[in-house]
Amino acid sequence: MxxxxxxxxxxxxxxxxxxxxxxxxxxxxxxxxxxxxxxxxxxxxxxxxxxxxxxxxxNDLARGLLANRSRLVGLVASDLASPFRTLQVAALSRRLVARGSVPVLIPTEPGEDQVGAAHATLLRYRAEATIVLSGMPSSSIVELAQRNGQPLIVVGRTEHGPDHVRINNARAAQIAVEVFLARGLTNLGLVTSIVGSPNLIEREEAFVAAARERGLEVKVQRAGYTDYEGGQAAASLLLGTGDPVEAVFCVNDLMALGLMDYARDVLNLSIPENLSVIGFDGIPQTRWSAYRLTTFHQDEEALAAETIRVLDRRQADPKAPPIVSVLDVPLIYRGSVRPLKDGT
Structure with a gap:
């Protein structure tokens, strides 16, 4: 049959x-x-x-097209393999669904062209908003959103025109310098990459500036990528010199984990006795007993909640001036930083 x-x-x-x-x-x-x-x-x-x-x-999509606006909210993001980006997208998606919106994830590589193409796609589908989690939205993208009346929220950037949700990178970097100096650690290093995203640049510049205000120079080492392997590569160049670095601020946790493993496994350094390390993001791996990394914790749920709040404010008042929201990040102390002399 x-x-x-x-x-x-x-x-x-x-x-x-x-x-x-x-x-x-x-x-x-x-x-x-x-x-x-x-x-x-x-x-x-x-x-x-x-x-x-x-x-x-x-058929909500058809209804939205007839009304010239759908319930779609575009999430434009690159570097989806990173633990923090995964947590960020998941948290924001959950809150958008709870809000009655439909999140649409458009993966991109960093760069204006791909982010611009993603944004144009979302406009064609009458998305009610675009949230850029990474990339470099140019002035043309901002102008296109404004002409179409679509809210555009950029997270972790500083651009003229759209609404912003940002992390207080400068304050975090200053705290990192203060923590190291309070422990008598003055030979400082910073590990970053050549990616040059706004968040990474802000952390580097603020750390170097805070150290210089106290009469200290920082040894900056850049790797090709902002990942675990990048941390190892940077460690091989930064820590293998004759003038040993005592404390390192890493611009994200993955680089910090790579640096710690290289320092211990290749150079036989003890953490925190020989080397203190601070990371940034607060990904779950930082809690593992193998690392116990002291790090600045970006709360993905708080970040998502603030992004939704900004979106709601924008839709309630489309003609309001650009909204800029800056969130502080707490430093979570674990075992990768040398204790103070009193034992704390």
Missing amino acids: ETEIDETGPHFVSAHMVAERAGVSRSAVSRAFTPGASIAPATRKKVMKAAAELGYQV
Whole structure:
């Protein structure tokens, strides 16, 4: 016996089919699924019964296109393999769903062209907002969003025009210098990469500036990538010199973990006795007993909640001046920094 193959594709239950089953007009079905619309209770009950029997769901995308705005919210992000970015996207997606929005993730590589193409795609689908988690939104992207009336929120950047949610990188870097100096550690190093994202640049510049204010120079070492292997590569250049570095501020946790493993396994350094290390992000691996990394904790849930709050404020007042929200990040002390002389 041969199996027949349906080549016509999936069949979605339409509002017209619900209307026929309920014995009402097509407009009655529309009113039944429109909050606040005028419809007799008995008619609505018949429509809902027919819809449940047929498995009908409202086509929100079509409704959004007709209204010139959908419930889609675009998340434009690169570096999705990094633990923090994964946590950030997950937290923001959960809150968008709870809000009644539909998150659409568009992965990109860093750069204006790819971010611009992603943003244009979201505009074509009438997304209600675009949230850029990474990349470099140019002035043309900002202008395009403003012409189309679409909210644009950039996270971790400083751009003229859109709304912002930022981390207080400068204050964190200053605290890192203060922590090291309070322990008598004056031969300082910083590990970063050549990626040059705004967050990384802010952390580096603020750390170097805070050290110089106290009469200290910082040995800066850049790797090709801001990852575990990059941390190891930077460690091989920074720590293998004749003038030993006593304390290192790493611009993210992955680089810190790579540096710690290289320092212990290759150079036989003890942490924190020979080397103190501070990271940034607060990814779950920093809590592992093999690392116990002291780090600045970016709370992905707090960051997501603030991003949603900014989006709600923008939609409530589309003509308001750009919103700039700056979040502080706490330093979580663990075992990678030498204790103070009093034991704390």
